[in-house]
């Protein structure tokens with residue numbers, strides 16, 4: 001598709017239109033692995049009512065008086081363990097995914113990336129797309145399994161950004177792709193490759209998905225079902241024993257079970273001493289996978305009597321991942337390009 005040149009009378013304001021934007025969105029990170037940056041980031045993230053579904057009048061004092069005065073210091077130390085020359089891993093990988101998709105849909109499709117929290121906001125990148133003449137935008141939240149705390153908040157932020165615009169673009173959203181054959185194939189190939197590179201044969205693949213409060217399942221969030229289905233389809237594709245677990249519990253309420261850390265602690269006692277761990281709920285490696293699973297999780301498993309622990313990286317910007325994203329995005333761009 002080529003954007004038709006607009007023929008405007010000489011006194012008409014400049015208008016650019018006819019292009020399409022594809023905006024990859026992930027969660028975000030602090031600007032630096034220090035306490036002040038992490039406090040700013042967590043302050044924004046944990047103030048989102050889609051993430052913490054507790055009335056503000058109760059949550060705000062807890063957040064400001066307890067969480068933001070203690071957690072940032074510990075979390076900053078953890079970020080420092082995984083920080084890269086290109087910034088936080090999730091930022092570096094999301095940028096690389098976007099770069100790899102540049103030009104994939106032709107010269108009139110602008111591919112860009114944004115973060116829901118912290119630097120490089122959705123509002124800023126949508127404005128940049130508008131400035132480049134995009135009058136149709138495909139939002140692509142890079143969360144394979146849908147949850148209100150992730151996918152819905154991206155759409156909320158996009159709509160909030162557009163609220164003041166006179167000429168709004170048409171908007172589409174990439175649906176969750178937890179059961180897409182292309183996604184399962186890409187995951188299965190990456191796990192097979194990861195297992196082949198280990199110097200031992202795992203007895204079990206442990207898949208670790210980010211957790212959510214259990215009550216969100218009762219309230220109708222499909223996240224738990226989406227994770228279970230990704231796990232089942234992966235197990236069918238791989239034909240190796242595979243277990244679904246949930247990590248990163250936050251706060252005192254019950255979260256989705258079984259918990260990853262509890263599972264890693266009990267597996268050796270059940271005779272499972274050699275495992276590989278993959279995180280198919282994360283489109284890119286990040287603090288939660290590289291520190292919490294690959295470092296802390298490994299320690300927990302070995303301290304409990306495990307003998308072999310292999311971490312399998314997320315899909316990141318590997319060629320198979322970029323091909324898979326390209327296919328998913330092309331489907332959603334049908335009729336636009």
Ligand SMILES: C=CC1=C(C)c2cc3[nH]c(cc4nc(cc5[nH]c(cc1n2)c(C)c5CCC(=O)O)C(CCC(=O)O)=C4C)c(C)c3C=C
Nearest residue numbers: 027028029051075090147149150210212250281286287288
């Ligand atoms: C992949 C999907 C994710 C879901 C679902 C999710 C829910 C969720 N998360 C928290 C609290 C925290 N998450 C943190 C980090 C973090 N979370 C995700 C993804 C999901 N979260 C990612 C990709 C990351 C890492 C970002 C990075 O910079 O690498 C953190 C910060 C770290 C810490 O202090 O432990 C918190 C806090 C809640 C409460 C929640 C659902 C209600």
Ligand SMILES: [Fe+2]
Nearest residue numbers: 027210248288
């Ligand atoms: Fe999280």
Ligand SMILES: [Fe+2]
Nearest residue numbers: 248287288292
């Ligand atoms: Fe964590």
